[in-house]
Amino acid sequence: MPTYAALIAYDGTEYHGFQRQVESQPTVQSTIEESLSRLAPQPVTLLGSGRTDSGVHAVGQVISFSLAWRHSSEDLHRALNANLPEDIAILQLKQVSSSFHPRFDAQRRAYEYTVYDGSIRHPLKRQFSWHVNRKLDEAKMNQAAKYLLGVHNFATFGQPPQGSNFVRELFMAEWTRSDCDLTFRIEANAFLYRMVRSIVGSLKLVGEGTWSTEEFVEAFKAQNRHECGTVAPPQGLCLVSVTYKTLNWSA
Amino acid sequence: MPTYAALIAYDGTEYHGFQRQVESQPTVQSTIEESLSRLAPQPVTLLGSGRTDSGVHAVGQVISFSLAWRHSSEDLHRALNANLPEDIAILQLKQVSSSFHPRFDAQRRAYEYTVYDGSIRHPLKRQFSWHVNRKLDEAKMNQAAKYLLGVHNFATFGQPPQGSNFVRELFMAEWTRSDCDLTFRIEANAFLYRMVRSIVGSLKLVGEGTWSTEEFVEAFKAQNRHECGTVAPPQGLCLVSVTYKTLNWSA
Numbered sequence: 453m454p455t456y457a458a459l460i461a462y463d464g465t466e467y468h469g470f471q472r473q474v475e476s477q478p479t480v481q482s483t484i485e486e487s488l489s490r491l492a493p494q495p496v497t498l499l500g501s502g503r504t505d506s507g508v509h510a511v512g513q514v515i516s517f518s519l520a521w522r523h524s525s526e527d528l529h530r531a532l533n534a535n536l537p538e539d540i541a542i543l544q545l546k547q548v549s550s551s552f553h554p555r556f557d558a559q560r561r562a563y564e565y566t567v568y569d570g571s572i573r574h575p576l577k578r579q580f581s582w583h584v585n586r587k588l589d590e591a592k593m594n595q596a597a598k599y600l601l602g603v604h605n606f607a608t609f610g611q612p613p614q615g616s617n618f619v620r621e622l623f624m625a626e627w628t629r630s631d632c633d634l635t636f637r638i639e640a641n642a643f644l645y646r647m648v649r650s651i652v653g654s655l656k657l658v659g660e661g662t663w664s665t666e667e668f669v670e671a672f673k674a675q676n677r678h679e680c681g682t683v684a685p686p687q688g689l690c691l692v693s694v695t696y697k698t699l700n701w702s703a
Numbered sequence: 704m705p706t707y708a709a710l711i712a713y714d715g716t717e718y719h720g721f722q723r724q725v726e727s728q729p730t731v732q733s734t735i736e737e738s739l740s741r742l743a744p745q746p747v748t749l750l751g752s753g754r755t756d757s758g759v760h761a762v763g764q765v766i767s768f769s770l771a772w773r774h775s776s777e778d779l780h781r782a783l784n785a786n787l788p789e790d791i792a793i794l795q796l797k798q799v800s801s802s803f804h805p806r807f808d809a810q811r812r813a814y815e816y817t818v819y820d821g822s823i824r825h826p827l828k829r830q831f832s833w834h835v836n837r838k839l840d841e842a843k844m845n846q847a848a849k850y851l852l853g854v855h856n857f858a859t860f861g862q863p864p865q866g867s868n869f870v871r872e873l874f875m876a877e878w879t880r881s882d883c884d885l886t887f888r889i890e891a892n893a894f895l896y897r898m899v900r901s902i903v904g905s906l907k908l909v910g911e912g913t914w915s916t917e918e919f920v921e922a923f924k925a926q927n928r929h930e931c932g933t934v935a936p937p938q939g940l941c942l943v944s945v946t947y948k949t950l951n952w953s954a
Contacts, residue, residue, distance in 0.1 A: 463826040509827055539826045575714040575790045576760055576941075580827065690827075 453518045456525065457548040458532075459701050460484070461511045463539040464504060465579050465687070470513070471503040480504075480540060484515065487535040491528070492519050501554040501694040502561065502643070503613070507686030509580065511543075512562070512693035514554045544701050552698065560623065560695040562639040565652045566688045570632035581633070582652075582688035588659030590627040590634060596658045596668040597625040597636075600651065607675040609651050610644030618644065618675065625651070637692075648689055654681030704769045707776065708799040709783075710952050711735070712762045714790040715755060716830050716938070721764070722754040731755075731791060735766065738786040742779070743770050752805040752945040753812065753894070754864070758937030760831065762794075763813070763944035765805045795952050803949065811874065811946040813890040816903045817939045821883035832884070833903075833939035839910030841878040841885060847909045847919040848876040848887075851902065858926040860902050861895030869895065869926065876902070888943075899940055905932030 460480075464470075468477040472485065481500060488496035498517040504510055521528050529545040536542070566581040568574050573583045600606075600622050607618040624639040636655070638648055654671060657663040663671075663681065671679040715721075719728040723736070732751060739747035749768040755761055772779050780796040787793070817832040819825050824834045851857075851873050858869040875890040887906070889899055905922060908914040914922075914932065922930040 461826050463829070511825075511827065533823065538824065538829050541824050541826050543823050572784065572794050573789065573792050574762075575712050575792050576762065576831065578714070578789050 453520050454547050455516060455518045455550045455552060456528065456545055457514060457516045457552055457554065457699055458529075458542050458546075459544040460513045460515060461541050461543055462509060462513070463579070464507050464509045466539060467506065469503060469506045469508070470500055470510075480510075480513075481515075483537065483540060484532075487532055488517060488519060490535055491521070491531055494520075499554050501558050502691075504689070504691055505646070505649075505686050508689045508691070509687075510691040513691050514558070514694045514696075514699075516548065516552055516554050518550065546699075548699060554694070557696050557698065558642070558694045559697060560639055560641060560693075561643060561691070562624075562637065562693045562695075563643070563648045564690050564692050565636040565638070565648055565684065566690075567634040567636070567652070567656070567684075568632055569634060574632075577633075579687050580690075582685050584656060584660070586660055588634060588656060589661070590629050590659065592661075592665065593627050593636075593655045593659040596655055596665045597627065597651075599665075599669050599672060600625045604672075605675045606644055606647055606672075608672050608677060608679050609654070610647035611677070613645050620644065620647075627655075646683060649684040649686065650680045652684040652688070656684065657681040704771050705798050706767060706769045706801045706803060707779065707796055708765060708767045708803055708805065708950055709780075709793050709797075710795040711764045711766060712792050712794055713760060713764070714830070715758050715760045717790060718757065720754060720757045720759070721751055721761075731761075731764075732766075734788065734791060735783075738783055739768060739770060741786055742772070742782055745771075750805050752809050753942075755940070755942055756897070756900075756937050759940045759942070760938075761942040764942050765809070765945045765947075765950070767799065767803055767805050769801065797950075799950060805945070808947050808949065809893070809945045810948060811890055811892060812894060812942070813875075813888065813944045813946075814894070814899045815941050815943050816887040816889070816899060816935065817941075818885040818887070818903070818907070818935075819883055820885060825883075828884075830938050831941075833936050835907060835911070837911055839885060839907060840912070841880050841910065843912075843916065844878050844887075844906045844910040847906055847916045848878065848902075850916075850920050850923060851876045855923075856926045857895055857898055857923075859923050859928060859930050860905070861898035862928070864896055871895065871898075878906075897934060900935040900937065901931045903935040903939070907935065908932040 470480045472481040501514040568581040721731045723732040752765040819832040
């Protein structure tokens with residue numbers, strides 16, 4: 453049975469997160485598995501590079517699955533997109549080695565978090581950004597974010613999905629502004645549960661002047677979840693890419 | 704009773720257009736009127752610069768209304784936004800002359816229409832763009848769009864909201880591309896009903912090669928609604944600004 457990897461995008465607004473739940477609430481995984489199972493003689497399960505929370509979006513999530521399929525990958529790609537709802541899309545699909553694992557083989561993940569800091573809420577951006585109704589100082593937030601780079605214990609900012617290893621390596625953590633749209637790009641080998649939203653919520657305290665950079669760094673170094681500032685809401689978050697040594701997507 | 708003008712934005716996805724309907728289906732107008740009426744001793748009706756269709760968005764719609772309000776404009780602005788659902792926002796509000804009419808006093812309207820021409824649909828853009836799954840040639844579309852500039856009879860592209868005058872003056876009609884996102888900006892003194900979506904649908908035929916520029920111009924000059932190409936779907940359309948001689952908003 454051939455194994456496939458797929459690059460997928462989804463609007464997480466209507467889903468209870470990526471990962472299949474014991475209850476029957478719709479998740480991204482269960483929705484794709486149902487579509488796959490309609491194309492196969494038996495139920496199909498898939499693996500993802502990592503879970504995303506309820507309301508979180510993706511344009512670069514990676515999944516894999518094995519499927520008894522006798523036609524081309526292109527045919528499978530088309531059939532799947534025709535079967536999926538409009539808020540999920542398979543962007544690319546290719547056959548891979550059966551040993552490929554989207555989570556364990558991932559070398560780097562990149563997320564983006566969007567804040568809108570106009571004084572009045574923006575109705576067209578409400579499902580894809582966090583509205584903060586006072587101006588944030590991105591220079592201060594960037595100054596604080598620099599302390600996160602490198603190998604650190606991130607216990608202040610999240611829980612490991614499994615085990616008790618809180619150490620992660622951060623490669624990038626940077627805010628850029630375009631008018632009232634602030635985008636935070638963060639890249640790491642892997643992330644703890646709620647880590648990006650916890651970092652964004654804490655940096656927001658720096659940006660609005662509630663915390664100094666020193667207070668942010670103190671909270672970080674405390675390695676204590678209770679020292680986290682606030683947790684930013686899910687709709688501003690988007691998983692933008694996952695990098696593998698053995699898997700490349702076309703540009 | 705003081706008269707107010709307001710600059711408003713809305714995500715049209717959940718509304719049956721801007722204009723109040725005889726039936727009880729929610730429209731942008733009826734939703735704002737209900738919020739206003741909660742702040743006033745009697746029901747309030749409002750005027751808009753023009754109606755937008757079901758599913759069409761706005762970031763620059765202008766409305767006016769009279770209201771018995773004893774506090775400041777700032778207080779009214781805050782109270783209204785607190786009363787409105789998340790998909791409608793009052794961006795700015797000011798007191799104006801009781802003679803102000805958002806439709807008759809408007810000198811110019813600007814719309815933007817967004818097309819996404821990636822080969823696979825983009826789930827995060829589906830409520831704000833038209834997905835066309837083959838590459839459009841924006842240079843060709845711009846060449847054809849130039850013929851629309853100036854004073855013309857636009858009967859091919861729409862119906863007047865009232866009366867039988869099909870003549871409008873177009874000041875701008877131009878496509879720009881950023882990766883797979885094509886934005887069409889169009890400005891006129893006023894628009895016919897369905898005019899922007901009809902022009903976009905017809906220019907799309909040029910962009911994909913179904914129509915030559917000459918065929919587009921022939922259809923336009925026929926002044927016949929049956930010669931229109933296709934009508935683009937509503938979700939790509941956004942009313943971005945309305946210009947008045949007597950009313951200016953802060954930048």
